[in-house]
Amino acid sequence: xxxxxxxxxxxxxxxxxxxxxxxxxxxxxxxxxxxxxxxxxxxxxxxxxxxxxxxxxxxxxxxxxxxxxxxxxxxxxxxxxxxxxxxxxxxxxxxxxxxxxxxxxxxxxxxxxxxxxxxxxxxxxxxxxxxxxxxxxxxxxxxxxxxxxxxxxxxxxxxxxxxxxxxx
Numbered sequence: 001x002x003x004x005x006x007x008x009x010x011x012x013x014x015x016x017x018x019x020x021x022x023x024x025x026x027x028x029x030x031x032x033x034x035x036x037x038x039x040x041x042x043x044x045x046x047x048x049x050x051x052x053x054x055x056x057x058x059x060x061x062x063x064x065x066x067x068x069x070x071x072x073x074x075x076x077x078x079x080x081x082x083x084x085x086x087x088x089x090x091x092x093x094x095x096x097x098x099x100x101x102x103x104x105x106x107x108x109x110x111x112x113x114x115x116x117x118x119x120x121x122x123x124x125x126x127x128x129x130x131x132x133x134x135x136x137x138x139x140x141x142x143x144x145x146x147x148x149x150x151x152x153x154x155x156x157x158x159x160x161x162x163x164x165x166x167x168x
């Protein structure tokens with residue numbers, strides 16, 4: 001019986017020595033790659049001109065699409081729309097007639113129709129609708145500053161609209 005146990009023990013030892021060993025995988029903590037953000041500042045005759053943040057390369061055309069449809073003709077002779085933006089950049093597109101800040105006629109917010117309101121730079125459909133609803137519920141605006149009480153019109157939007165509107 002002793003010989004059987006010895007033989008069995010030697011067989012197990014030989015089997016363990018011959019069998020392939022399980023390799024242990026050592027995991028090294030790797031930090032996630034940091035996502036680099038860059039800013040594109042869009043200036044010119046766009047209703048949503050401002051600074052946009054991107055996390056991956058973007059073409060100039062795609063970046064400009066975020067600023068909305070331009071409300072005036074602009075000089076894009078030096079712009080390559082397919083150029084990729086990969087770091088902070090300012091894009092300035094000047095108005096061709098040089099009359100960016102002053103429209104030909106001011107729009108009276110107390111009498112303007114929805115169509116006339118949405119033609120104003122920086123005025124969106126939701127802002128125009130809210131303005132008309134507020135005007136119908138509360139009467140005529142006494143000053144341009146009263147627009148601050150209209151839904152979707154904040155202080156920045158009010159300052160952007162000011163050169164294009166009147167209340168008299």
